[in-house]
Structures are given as structure tokens and as C-alpha cells.
Amino acid sequence: MDVEVKRASKSYHSSGGKAVEALSAIDLTISSGEFVCLLGPSGCGKSTLLKLIAGIETASSGAVICAGEVVVGPSTGRGFIFQDYSLFPWLTVRQNIAFGLQRGKGTKREKRELAEHYIRLFELEEAAGLYPKQLSGGMSQRVAIARALCLQPKLLLMDEPFAALDAMLRQKLQEELVRIWQRENATFVFVTHDVEEAIFLADRIIVMSPRPGAVSAIVPVQLPRPRERTDAAFVELRASVLRLLHERQSSIAQ
Numbered sequence: 001m002d003v004e005v006k007r008a009s010k011s012y013h014s015s016g017g018k019a020v021e022a023l024s025a026i027d028l029t030i031s032s033g034e035f036v037c038l039l040g041p042s043g044c045g046k047s048t049l050l051k052l053i054a055g056i057e058t059a060s061s062g063a064v065i066c067a068g069e070v071v072v073g074p075s076t077g078r079g080f081i082f083q084d085y086s087l088f089p090w091l092t093v094r095q096n097i098a099f100g101l102q103r104g105k106g107t108k109r110e111k112r113e114l115a116e117h118y119i120r121l122f123e124l125e126e127a128a129g130l131y132p133k134q135l136s137g138g139m140s141q142r143v144a145i146a147r148a149l150c151l152q153p154k155l156l157l158m159d160e161p162f163a164a165l166d167a168m169l170r171q172k173l174q175e176e177l178v179r180i181w182q183r184e185n186a187t188f189v190f191v192t193h194d195v196e197e198a199i200f201l202a203d204r205i206i207v208m209s210p211r212p213g214a215v216s217a218i219v220p221v222q223l224p225r226p227r228e229r230t231d232a233a234f235v236e237l238r239a240s241v242l243r244l245l246h247e248r249q250s251s252i253a254q
């Protein structure tokens with residue numbers, strides 16, 4: 001599913017009545033099947049941009065077009081995982097993961113196998129019968145990711161989904177996410193603060209800057225996959241993206 005963001009701006013009104021310009025005239029085109037990371041400091045509007053694409057926030061001006069249709073609200077073809085992932089407290093891990101499959105295509109058995117596949121993938125076998133209140137933060141996050149992937153959306157929007165995970169699991173899931181993306185041929189948009197994560201995952205990194213939120217640079221990542229974090233080209237690109245972020249930060253501060 002391709003995405004076109006056309007001069008999209010978003011202002012929020014705080015309780016004091018003051019407007020916060022979270023995004024200013026964003027233009028961005030994401031091709032079908034692309035893996036894009038949104039990278040930038042806190043408050044530059046990454047989550048807001050993701051919410052506009054998901055259709056859970058409306059642009060103050062401009063538009064978002066997905067697969068040729070103007071986004072006017074959420075849709076099952078556009079999956080999302082946000083920071084405040086919410087699981088259904090009255091359902092077990094297994095039931096949460098399988099929840100969205102109920103109305104989808106396929107036999108009962110196929111659906112059960114799909115849910116079990118994601119339970120195994122995210123190492124949730126032992127937690128499958130537990131309820132959300134019995135899970136750690138990292139486990140809840142894995143359930144939320146598994147639940148979104150289970151629906152096999154054509155566009156998956158992810159807001160720092162690995163932020164609360166330990167380093168080992170985080171790397172493992174990054175690798176798995178790339179494999180899933182390659183297999184599903186879906187479009188992935190992934191928000192992160194982490195330069196290494198962005199380089200490991202993305203075809204292109206959209207660097208954003210704050211006050212107001214804007215696209216400050218677009219960095220193509222032309223490293224072959226699977227990527228190796230210790231390769232010279234990877235390390236070099238990491239240094240140059242970090243430099244770019246520092247430059248943009250200091251030019252805003254001046």
C-alpha cells in the first residue's frame with residue numbers, strides 16, 4: 001500500500017488555549033512495499049505523523065492518501081502499534097493475538113495455526129494462557145506486535161514498538177521484522193529514536209526536526225540485506241546520520 005502525505009499540517013490546542021504546531025506542511029511519498037523509519041528527537045511530530053497516516057488524528061490542513069484514497073479514519077488494512085499499546089484485559093494472550101482474526105478469511109484451523117505461529121515467534125508460549133495484568137511491559141508489547149502482525153496488514157505503522165525490550169530480544173525482533181516484511185511484501189513505517197535501529201531496518205530514513213515538526217532530510221539506506229551492524233559501511237552510515245542529527249539540532253538551537 002503506497003502512502004502520500006500532501007502538505008499535511010497539524011496543530012493541537014492545549015488546555016491553556018495555546019496552539020502547538022506539531023507538524024508543518026509535510027510532503028512525503030512512501031512506495032508500496034517500502035520500509036521507512038521516522039527518526040528524530042522527542043517532540044518533532046513522529047507520532048503525530050503516524051497518527052495522521054493511521055487516520056486516528058485529522059490533519060489541520062493538507063491530506064494523507066493511502067492506496068489512492070484520502071484517509072478519513074482508521075481502517076483494518078492499515079495496522080498500527082502505538083506506544084500505549086492496549087490489550088483487552090478480559091482476554092488471555094492467545095485470545096488477544098487471535099482476536100482480529102475472527103472476522104477474517106480462512107478456516108478455524110488456519111486461524112489457530114496463524115495465531116500459534118506468532119505466539120511461538122514472539123516466545124509467548126508460556127504466557128499464552130495469562131491475562132494482560134499478569135504480564136511485564138516488554139511481554140505486553142510483544143503481544144501487541146504479534147496481534148498486529150497476525151492480521152497481515154498491507155500497511156503497518158509502528159511507534160517505537162521495541163523501546164521497552166532488552167537489547168537481545170530487541171535485535172532478534174528487528175531481524176524477525178525484516179524477515180516478515182520481506183515475506184509479506186507490505187509497507188512498514190516505523191518510528192524510532194535509535195539511529196542503529198533505523199539503519200538496520202529501513203530502506204529510507206526520514207529525519208525529522210522539531211518546532212514545528214518537519215522533514216529535515218531523507219537518507220536512503222543502500223546496504224544489502226541481511227545487514228550486519230559491525231560492517232564498515234553500516235558503522236560509517238551510523239556516524240554520518242548521527243552527525244546529521246547533531247547538525248540539525250544545533251542549527252535549530254541557534
Ligand SMILES: Nc1ncnc2c1ncn2[C@@H]1O[C@H](COP(=O)(O)OP(=O)(O)OP(=O)(O)O)[C@@H](O)[C@H]1O
Pocket residue numbers: 012013014020021022040041042043044045046047048049213
Ligand atoms: N494530544 C495533544 N495535545 C496537545 N499537544 C500534543 C498532543 N500530542 C502531541 N502534542 C505535541 O505535539 C508535538 C509533537 O508530538 P509527537 O508526540 O508527535 O512527537 P514525537 O516526535 O513522536 O515525540 P516522542 O519521540 O517524544 O514520542 C509535541 O510538542 C507534543 O507536546
